[in-house]
Amino acid sequence: MNFGFLAVHRTAVMSKAIVAHYYGSQPLYSYFIGCSRGGGQALMEAQRYPDDFNGIVCSGPLIDWVGYTLECIDNYKAQFPVGTEDEDGVLTYEKTKLLQNIVMDNYDEFDGIKDNIINDPGELTLDYTIFPICTKEMPSDDCFTEDQIKVIKTFYEGVSVNNSEFYPGFPIGSESGWYFPHLMTDTSSSKFGQKTFFGAFGSQFFRYFVFNNPDWNLYDYDFSNIFRDTEYAASFMNATSTDYRAFKKNGGKMIINQGWADFSTTPFKTIQYYNDIKQADSELEDYIRLFLLPGGGHCGIFDIGPTGTDWLEYLRDWVENDNAPEKVLVTKSENNKVVMTRPVFPYPSKAVYDGKGDPNDPNSFKEVRK
Numbered sequence: 597m598n599f600g601f602l603a604v605h606r607t608a609v610m611s612k613a614i615v616a617h618y619y620g621s622q623p624l625y626s627y628f629i630g631c632s633r634g635g636g637q638a639l640m641e642a643q644r645y646p647d648d649f650n651g652i653v654c655s656g657p658l659i660d661w662v663g664y665t666l667e668c669i670d671n672y673k674a675q676f677p678v679g680t681e682d683e684d685g686v687l688t689y690e691k692t693k694l695l696q697n698i699v700m701d702n703y704d705e706f707d708g709i710k711d712n713i714i715n716d717p718g719e720l721t722l723d724y725t726i727f728p729i730c731t732k733e734m735p736s737d738d739c740f741t742e743d744q745i746k747v748i749k750t751f752y753e754g755v756s757v758n759n760s761e762f763y764p765g766f767p768i769g770s771e772s773g774w775y776f777p778h779l780m781t782d783t784s785s786s787k788f789g790q791k792t793f794f795g796a797f798g799s800q801f802f803r804y805f806v807f808n809n810p811d812w813n814l815y816d817y818d819f820s821n822i823f824r825d826t827e828y829a830a831s832f833m834n835a836t837s838t839d840y841r842a843f844k845k846n847g848g849k850m851i852i853n854q855g856w857a858d859f860s861t862t863p864f865k866t867i868q869y870y871n872d873i874k875q876a877d878s879e880l881e882d883y884i885r886l887f888l889l890p891g892g893g894h895c896g897i898f899d900i901g902p903t904g905t906d907w908l909e910y911l912r913d914w915v916e917n918d919n920a921p922e923k924v925l926v927t928k929s930e931n932n933k934v935v936m937t938r939p940v941f942p943y944p945s946k947a948v949y950d951g952k953g954d955p956n957d958p959n960s961f962k963e964v965r966k
């Protein structure tokens with residue numbers, strides 16, 4: 597329970613008591629900012645303890661632990677289909693580079709700019725015929741084996757249970773981040789009995805949160821039991837509630853932001869969830885807004901596009917001055933110098949290039965509502 601939802605709440609209560617004791621008065625405003633697991637904590641706070649914070653920044657959130665970890669396992673099984681100790685992964689580092697190059701050659705300029713950034717992966721459908729297939733006898737550096745295509749498909753298509761999507765896969769443009777957590781064999785993971793970071797992450801969740809069984813083996817698991825098996829773990833781990841009535845009533849404000857090239861918490865889940873909470877309250881944009889960051893990685897890791905901005909300042913202006921964020925400027929820096937600035941708009945709006953201006957200048961983009 598502490599890890600699931602109580603710890604942040606208790607920390608907030610204690611911190612406010614310390615502040616009040618030291619300064620002699622309660623803080624005027626309290627803010628929370630968190631990414632990944634911290635993004636999940638951000639949602640949990642707004643859902644369960646809507647009095648704790650006036651404003652919350654939720655970045656790249658891990659919303660649904662069950663779906664996320666099942667995807668980790670599904671991807672892991674695709675990459676290591678046999679499960680023996682000496683097994684090499686199907687998709688190699690070199691092939692992820694080839695994959696990135698082919699994807700960028702085919703989709704980068706769809707948004708009008710050749711910059712390795714896919715502006716809106718949600719509008720694209722991947723055509724698998726762009727990937728050259730090796731003949732059985734002739735594996736080579738510039739083609740994929742059928743097995744490698746299978747891994748790639750698993751990553752893009754997410755995890756299905758009983759033939760329907762259980763958790764969405766990764767977008768076009770996120771490939772450069774795939775290798776490190778999902779494919780790279782790593783000795784710090786092998787002590788958990790899996791070869792990769794995410795393999796370990798997924799199986800540890802099932803071992804200790806779902807089954808309470810250290811011998812649980814991901815290769816033996818029948819996915820069709822997932823709903824029944826995870827009901828209890830989901831009840832305290834998942835931040836999937838769509839009920840923000842109390843947070844809204846208290847005047848709470850939340851900015852959610854999500855990298856479009858996130859290789860860990862897929863943006864498709866964040867968008868799905870945002871659409872769900874929007875469905876629950878048509879006035880959602882009055883107090884919760886989502887910003888999608890083209891080329892943004894996971895919490896600043898493997899960013900391709902511009903993601904630098906002061907979210908807290910936008911949030912503070914919203915909470916304290918009632919200035920809702922209509923447009924956020926994000927920057928990309930090289931050697932401590934800003935080389936690119938672009939605007940992002942609250943979803944479902946997006947920034948679209950005007951086709952002629954300097955692509956590093958925010959004035960070359962206009963807001964288009966989907």
Ligand SMILES: [Ca+2]
Nearest residue numbers: 704709711713
């Ligand atoms: Ca582009």
